[in-house]
Amino acid sequence: IAGPGPALLPPAEDTETDEADAEAGEGGGGGVPPVTIRWARITCALKNKRGEVARFLLSNVSGEAKPGRLLALMGPSGSGKTTLLNVLAGQLAASSSLHLSGFLYINGRPISKGGYKIAFVRQEDLFFSQLTVRETLSLAAELQLPDLWAPERKESYVNDLLLRMGLVNCADSIVGDAKVRGISGGEKKRLSLACELIASPSVIFADEPTTGLDAFQAEKVMETLRQLAQDGHTVICSIHQPRGSVYGKFDDIVLLSDGETVYMGPAKEEPLTYFSSLGYQCPDHMNPAEFLADLISIDYGSTESVQSSQKRIENLIEAFSNKSVVTEGNNLIAIPEDPELSAKLVRKTTVKKRHGWWRQFRLLFKRAWMQAFRDGPTNKVRSRMSVASAVIFGSVFWRMGKSQTSIQDRMGLLQVAAINTAMAALTKTVGVFPKERSIVDRERAKGSYALGPYLSSKLLAEIPIGAAFPLIFGSILYPMAKLHPTFSRFAKFCGIVTVESFAASAMGLTVGAMAPTTEAAMALGPSLMTVFIVFGGYYVNPDNTPVIFRWIPRISLIRWAFQGLCINEFKGLQFEQQHSYDIQTGEQALERFSLGGIRIADTLVAQGRILMFWYWSTYLLLKKNRPKYQQLLPPLEQDKNKPQVE
Ligand SMILES: Nc1ncnc2c1ncn2[C@@H]1O[C@H](COP(=O)(O)OP(=O)(O)OP(=O)(O)O)[C@@H](O)[C@H]1O
Structure with missing residues (x-):
């Protein structure tokens, strides 16, 4: 009951072909079009009132997220995890004080061409508090699934989702809010995920999905995300400092410090081997996530510790940028476009026909x-x-x-x-x-x-x-x-x-x-x-x-x-x-x-x-007042041939 199963695939359009696709995809697993996201030279600059760059929130960040893998964006608070997650999802709130540049490719196609579906599970879970879990999910399904589906089919779809998300036990509890106690934080998070999954997204973004949850709930949520990755979704989440057992679920990690990449690559043992080659050995029995967090955080204990930790982080950033340049060169975005897949993506995800x-x-x-x-x-x-x-x-x-x-x-x-x-x-x-x-x-x-x-x-x-x-x-x-x-x-x-x-x-x-x-x-x-x-x-x-x-x-x-x-x-x-001068009637009072x-x-x-x-x-x-998102501009001409970190 606890874990989700294969991705459920309602079609986006109510055409016959999509019905057929859905039939094929439903319950079969891995039916969502696989999506590889590649990003390179992503730079997000914060400008001051005079239009000059005051600070870089992200600086020449590059990386890749693959289908079937769970990628975690890790780093200390303020390191730019949420900013990068929003950029990758194309949902960084527009602001005149920001300048966003870089390359973002989806299966080899520029992001501007659109054509893939995402789910974005935000930090704050927002629901109509008086609806039960089942009602919330049923309504989302009614609004998003095609008319052609019979009510019984929609119902079984919702039941299946409840089962896969581990929400069966609380299906008939109201969601609740600060005034009325409802379901737990972890259940809310999984309900958010379930509502997002109805759109059968290829990519799932989750912003700090474990924040505010106890260890048990946090692990259940992360297990759900891992299962979704195994079902063929590309899953990217930002996370502050995971427990060892949660860290073990990641396939890939991006380590950020002050908006710069310290490490990008496979999770588990690889980062430890990499950092040990640079002279930073993870002590035995230490949670690797804790070791990595300490390694890329500034120690504000004393002036000397601040200076030495800053120096260490600068060296780590430089070492990683040299490694990237040597291993991959500057051509991080080169990934051949699969025309068949691209066509499928566009067809499956364009113009969803709304109900009447x-x-x-x-x-x-x-x-x-x-x-x-x-x-x-x-x-x-x-x-x-x-x-x-x-x-x-x-x-x-x-x-x-x-x-x-x-x-x-x-x-x-x-x-x-x-x-x-x-x-x-x-x-x-x-x-x-x-x-x-x-x-x-x-x-x-x-x-x-x-x-x-x-x-x-x-x-x-x-x-x-x-x-x-x-x-x-x-x-x-x-x-x-x-x-x-x-x-x-x-x-x-x-x-x-x-x-x-x-x-x-x-x-x-x-x-x-x-x-x-x-x-x-x-x-x-x-x-x-x-x-x-x-x-x-x-x-x-x-x-x-x-x-x-x-x-x-x-x-x-x-x-x-x-x-x-x-x-x-x-x-x-x-x-x-x-x-004699007194008011005699109501009409006189009104006149007065x-x-x-x-x-x-x-x-x-x-x-x-x-x-x-x-x-x-x-x-x-x-x-x-619809939310507006920051446009991703190509990097400036003078930056194009520079190494990754200036
Ligand atoms: N629109 C903005 N205007 C000004 N500063 C911003 C803006 N967006 C983000 N920042 C700053 O950029 C930095 C990175 O923010 P971000 O939210 O990405 O960090 P984070 O790593 O997700 O932190 P946390 O773990 O605390 O959520 C922070 O110092 C934040 O104050």
Whole structure:
């Protein structure tokens, strides 16, 4: 149960030929096209503000990863393992301060020609927390496997993956998150791998797959990667300092120190023999990985130790570069292209046909629904908060009468209700959406679905749960404060706050799509909302503000909700009059505060427009903010004939 078996091979396209390929590949093992990656002279320079090179993150790094072998990128923290892994996967985040150059060849073809599939298991495992392991994998399979497959076939495919990844025992446990305990870290890592394997990748990249795991889990994850390599995949992982038993699973290693190669070649005994030939003998019974880590790390114990370790590393880098030059010359990229294999690669991996809009919508709706309804702790907190705030405001504004002073109380209460509703919806959304966005970005990068079905399914699935909280709030507050006591007015009150709650959620989505992190979104969202609160119709009369601010009330969802609530409450009310200049009717009160002259329906339409505006902004932002990757440029002309390390 613990280990994976042969690579499973769903076809990328739903053509007959691919079906046949899949039939042949499935369960047969080694059906993924073998991919050899070669890289040479990879240099990644960090530039300062003046455009000058401030530092090299990678410097003339060369090497090779072969199918059927597990390659580990090893080195001390900050040595450039993750940077190299991202470069090889073509996924180094684009930055104007970076300059990336070198050669990267896939089976002898330049990487720019594309045509091979990769899986990238990142350090952070991100999932919808309320779905079980089986549901997570089934949904990924539904979105990525072709329509032609019968449901039973997809189910057995998922069961097979669960079995091979050692996830059978936790298949029906929810994934969980910081709030709800779910599966273990190692199981999450293997679930990430399983989700990536659905695309039948030729190459699997794993960034520090053992970080944060205990020794047992780390070994299980590495064993899974080793099995995948044995099945014909090319597996490349970065790893900091593995245990001896984990080191024993590597076929090849790249040792990096400060962005330069200290060793590249077979793992196990070879590096020890190589370093012993240079005068560095691994003591008996010492973990080879520990020996190698010590050898290429700077010892910060004293000034002398820093100098001597730096000198040692410089010598090792030079020795390796001389060895590479002697053994392989500068022509590290020369590998004959296999035309048959290249054609197969391109055909198998180009333009995966996505499922239709409705099918994507249906699958994503189901997921959004399960996530929204099963999130017990969040829903419990939200309903308790709705009850608590309704009881507090209801007690403060307890059974308001019809005196002149009750006009101010009513307005105050309605403004507070509008603010409370908007803030509750906004903070909930900005608290969870940035994380969800990361998952969606990853899934969209794989081409699993389009943005349209994702956003619309989310909007629809969250309507019932999103409406529940403003309804709880309104149902308690309304009778306590003794607002306009007819059922139709009560229903309209609830309708206005519910629409407002959706508009605030939509605004939260935009903020979440704009801000880089949850913390940034939590800071930005309420600040933006404060502006809308100031122009919410109660604190300031827009006619008295400078002209440049007069447009703000028109886009303030608080103002439209407040105005709607006021019209709903005041129309038809009669107030007790003590002086001739007192306000007599609700209509007069509305006039006095510049809130009259329109109908409730108009305020709802305005709120609807604001909601759509925020939804469109979210859509455009998500579309625009797709991850961008650094382009690999050819090395500069003057570098071409230089030896590997300058
Ligand atoms: N976009 C960037 N801008 C500036 N510096 C960067 C950037 N990317 C990486 N670095 C720096 O490059 C160095 C190598 O980073 P990298 O993440 O590749 O190291 P690593 O070997 O994976 O380290 P760790 O084991 O700690 O994850 C680090 O000093 C890092 O701060």
